[in-house]
Amino acid sequence: MAQRVVVDPVTRIEGHLRVDCEVDGGKVTKAWASGQMWRGIELILQGKDPRDAWVFAQRICGVCTTVHAITSVRAVENALKLEVPLNAQYIRNMIQGAHNVHDHIVHFYHLSALDFVDIVSALKADPAATAKLAQSISGWPRNSTQEFATAQKKLQAFINSGQLGIFGSGYWGHPAMKLTPEANLMAAAHYLQALDYQRRMNKVVAILGSKTPHIQNMAVGGVTNPINMDSQSTLTLEKLMYIKQLIDEVGDFITQVYIPDVAAIGAFYADWTQYGRGVVNYLSIPDMPLDTKGTVFALPAGYIDGGDLAKFTPIKDFHDPYFEKGVKESVKHSWYQGGKGPLHPYDGETIPNFTDWQDDGKYSWIKSPTFYDKRAQVGPLANVLGMYASGHQRTQFWVNAVLDAVSGHLGSKVGVDALHSTIGRHAARAVRCVVLHEELQNQWTLLMENIAKGDTKTFNKPVFPKGEIRGFGFHEAPRGMLSHWVVIENGKIKNYQAVVPTTWNAGPRDEDGNISAYEAALLDNPVAVADQPLEIIRTLHSFDPCLACAVHLTDTETKSHYQVKVV
Template identity: 70%
Template sequence: MSTRITIDPVTRIEGHLRVDCEISGGTVTDAWASGQMWRGIEVILKGRDPREAWLFTQRICGVCTTVHAIASVRAVENALNLEIPLNAQYIRNMLIAAHAIQDHIVHFYHLSALDWVDVTSALKGDPKKAAALGQGLSSWHLNSVQELAKAQEKLKVFVASGQLGIFANGYWGHPAMKLSPEVNLLACTHYLQALEVQRRANMIISILGSKTPHIQNLAVGGVANPINTDSPSTLSVERLLYVKSLIDEVGDFVNNVYLPDVCAIGAFYSDWTGYGAGIKNYLSVPEFPIDTKGTVFELPGGYLPNAALGQFKPITGFHDKYFAEGVNESIKHAWYQGDWDRHPWQEETEPHYTDFQDRGKYSWVKAPTFRGAPAQVGPLANVLALYAAGHAPTKKHAEKALSTVSSLAGSRVGLDALHSTIGRHAARAIRAAVLHETLEKQWTLLVQNIGKDTATFNRPEFPKGEIRGVGMHEAPRGVLSHWVVIEDGKIKNYQAVVPSTWNASPRNSKDQPGPYEASLRGTPVAQADKPLEVLRTVHSFDPCLACAIHLVDKEHPEAITVTAREVPE
């Protein structure tokens, strides 16, 4: 006898995601991932000036703001075949790296760690033993008995008040939770410390991008940051040196807390290397261009069919036809008018809602494919591509992480373990360490270049007739691409194929499941009314459904009215 469970909404993510599972014999036998909102940005952009599209696309999501801005300006620049000054590339690259590191830290500690860490168990932990454990993993200066005891007191105050606040709604005491009280205490302490560290990463974005979320410094053709090494009102030496101090602080946490924590939890939950693999076609794109044309990159990208490292196919640059011609989207099981499978440049965005239909339409998310097959995107795909390409920093951090896990687990854990729920977390932490090295390098390249060159912008010119472009970006959650058709200097069509569209995909035109759906099959569930294991696998992808979909209300279009009035002094 099978049981049907529905988790709606899945929390600790961005956006509205519904997950349905059929469970038989304590194991998931089938699954459906459903985006519960509609994204209408594509319709809003029609007829607008392509130079302002990035300001709108940032509003697709309140978390993934920088990434949509970057992909949007790249799409228009790609259509124009426009070169970008080196300084602008370096500044953009620093924004991208800082944003991704901040995002990865927040995801592990504040969105998904509580799937593995029992907060109430931490109250029983011995701060001395927990400190010894932490000091055995790294030299992090806040792994002291005093810091752990202080964090434990904060947790006790939460519990004593009867309001767990940020730790509410966890499945505390669940049989799938198996960390010791000391490990739980160490993880909870780092959870609290990570709140400050992610803020430091965000400060880098604020300094370079003028604000965050929703940076203000981009432009089609470069960035709006004026460079003057002496002026305090521009990007000066003083500001760059402060940025460097923030980079160092964030790197200390990534290398001495984040990566060791993931390794420790991975070792304690080594059985989870056997769950959650799902789709093993991995897609990533090159990132951090270090030339003006988008042909030379700091981090390579490409396609790995069926996890075969030896069959890695590089995607060489922003004008690579292999990528540009390989993406399609199907609406067979999505709430849009019709049943087609098209390239983004030929797509239409016409919503058509029906009820949730297991074998029919059941999601606002479309179903992307690459070269006719579903693909998993994200840090795991990115790390495997970098590894296959022989990227030295990635190999260094990956091998160090796997060695640490093997030592803690008491048995050898190889690269194949990454094809799993817990492996996605490991890949994200490895990527964060790689990104920190990249961020340091981009800072150095910028400082070296501004001594001889202060250009940050090339003016775009739009021709008559129709042109097309694609802006690709390896965002924190994976491959992001914006597709634009421009006619006589105005946007004719615009489509965004985002990471959570790839991963939260419903069945495609061939009825093949998307990555979430495929990864859930075979997952053990100890208690159907408390499906912690399902949440573990879904959260490992770091869902951002606001990016895959957006909201429109035809019956009540006016959500709020704001009236301005004079206030007497």
């Protein structure tokens, strides 16, 4: 008989995602993804000065603050057709690059690795054997017996303290945990090291953004960082050299630890290339503009239809009508008044209509976006495939490098098709991390060279015309393509819609009843133990759901409650 498993986060902050699954015969047969909180940011922004929108927008989410700030100013600049000085583009590119790299490291090690890595098992590992294993896959200098022994002691002391905290809700000893004690210890030690490297990366955001959390330096028309190599209160040579040092230190960690770890864990869990395929229409957008108008980009992207890299349509620039016209949102299964069919974000309405949960009716506060009437998956996998299909050489290089490493571990060839999966999303995120890191170094060089030419301009003053203008801004954020849409009338915001990555992936059924990426990815997922659905959590986490939160997990058959971590 089918069992209903409900994974329901309780925190109010990041996302409020609830997922219901029907489990029959040890696998998921039906799935619903539901956003449990109404944000209504658009109502807060109506009537406000468009130059201030980013300040509020970056509070939408506690995880991705900078990305909403950048996307918001881009939307207003787009409406004004306002050019952005080169220095400002480079500084923004570095902020977003550093933020994304930081976020991907945190997601893999701190928010999802423990779905595959058993901390308790790591306590039983032999540090010398662990060092031998680690040295066989990477030349990382910290893969020593001493380092692993120290990490093991630290973990033991932490667990002995009784305050498990971040490790408190792991599925230790679950039958789906497959790593050897030594592989577990290797990954756990790297978890500890990653805490340090992600912080170094975030320092770059803090220096350029003047402050984290919540950067201060954004402005419609550029950034507010004055550049003066001789003045301590501005962006100086000293600060730029320190940024360079931080970038370089993190690079070694990515190439010598993160990439090899993902390849090794991916090989151990090769069966997870068969699960979590989901929606394989992939949407991502170009980012890291290299000119003032946003027509040339360091990182190309576009739309891939049906998982076929040959069916790729590039999205060309910040004003590309192919993108602008393709996006619509349905509320047929969302708790809003509808009846008008899917609406374009400029015309989007947000009028609540709560009905309680209805399996075949309304069941979510998230709207259902479509791209030319099709569901799409967004995120690092969509972005990596988009860059790959665009012919971006470094992306192709790193995709092949990771797949070759996995093939080497397995002794058989693993191709790009394996990426359409739960474990493939982790591999793609690692590839994106290293590609972005390389681009971060490029952007640093571009900024230095431009300043050396004597250009210190960072801001173009926006001027708002009478009458109505509209625009959109997009940004390839850690969780996927983010877009803000703004209608401005006489210099004030008339309508504002944020179509966030998790909306694309976690929306409910659309106007035609088609399921979203989360819902599709969960189908046929194995569930060995219904009240410990680690496998469901694995597939959800592979999307990096924006949930800095715990979830209540309820088996409605037995009414038992579990604390699970979905961060």
